[in-house]
Amino acid sequence: LIADRARALAEAAGGSASPQIRHVATIGGNLLQRPRCWYFRSIAHRCLRKGGGKCFAVHGENQYHAIFANEVCAVVHPSTAATALVALGARIEIVNAGGDVRRPLLDEFFVAPETDVQRENDLKEGEVVTAVLLPAPAAATTSAHMRQSDKQAFDWPIADVAVVLERDADGRCSKASVVLGAAAPVPRRARATEEMLVGEMIDEKLAREAGHAALEASTPLARNHYKQPIFAALVARVLLRAAGQG
Numbered sequence: 367l368i369a370d371r372a373r374a375l376a377e378a379a380g381g382s383a384s385p386q387i388r389h390v391a392t393i394g395g396n397l398l399q400r401p402r403c404w405y406f407r408s409i410a411h412r413c414l415r416k417g418g419g420k421c422f423a424v425h426g427e428n429q430y431h432a433i434f435a436n437e438v439c440a441v442v443h444p445s446t447a448a449t450a451l452v453a454l455g456a457r458i459e460i461v462n463a464g465g466d467v468r469r470p471l472l473d474e475f476f477v478a479p480e481t482d483v484q485r486e487n488d489l490k491e492g493e494v495v496t497a498v499l500l501p502a503p504a505a506a507t508t509s510a511h512m513r514q515s516d517k518q519a520f521d522w523p524i525a526d527v528a529v530v531l532e533r534d535a536d537g538r539c540s541k542a543s544v545v546l547g548a549a550a551p552v553p554r555r556a557r558a559t560e561e562m563l564v565g566e567m568i569d570e571k572l573a574r575e576a577g578h579a580a581l582e583a584s585t586p587l588a589r590n591h592y593k594q595p596i597f598a599a600l601v602a603r604v605l606l607r608a609a610g611q612g
């Protein structure tokens with residue numbers, strides 16, 4: 367059912383971690399995992415996210431860090447499934463100890479460093495994630511997800527992209543959702559790309575332009591400029607794949 371109606375999620379989740387990890391892991395754990403920044407994980411570095419006074423990555427080893435929204439803390443969001451789920455408009459269901467249920471959009475559940483540098487999400491004390499909800503896709507909705515990693519074996523992506531397209535009867539795009547993963551502290555919606563696709567037929571030329579538009583507002587750090595052409599190419603490829611041309 368998921369492969370049929372939400373291919374982007376099937377492709378993102380199917381390539382995450384190793385089969386052994388996937389067998390015992392949960393989607394909730396995947397979405398709530400803490401960042402993988404090596405300074406954050408190191409006991410020798412008390413960075414901003416751990417209550418310290420500075421971000422060591424901004425002027426340090428930042429080759430795997432964010433190329434967008436990296437002024438305060440340059441982590442990239444660690445969940446690949448989140449890239450696809452945000453693009454698909456998913457909600458996360460949360461229950462507190464008193465049994466109250468809330469279902470915020472996943473997009474709004476994640477917390478950017480500018481809001482609170484010590485939190486990655488809005489899960490409150492006493493709450494637990496009980497479900498992830500996908501809206502029923504509109505007719506003629508297609509989606510795709512692709513990643514680029516350093517190596518083909520189990521590895522975290524250095525860039526990943528999810529695209530969800532709705533198209534009219536004549537094949538023109540009526541709505542587009544384009545989300546970049548491993549790009550920013552939270553899944554990054556490529557608004558300029560989404561807007562330029564509406565009303566258009568998807569072809570290779572438009573896909574290339576859309577890839578470049580996705581880099582709008584990118585602010586790469588000293589060691590991660592290499593991610594820019596990867597994202598441009600990946601957006602173009604995933605867009606064509608979602609449109610049935612790749």
Ligand code: SF4
Binds near residue numbers: 401
């Ligand atoms: S990127 Fe964020 S987690 Fe990493 S060192 Fe900087 S403040 Fe800490």
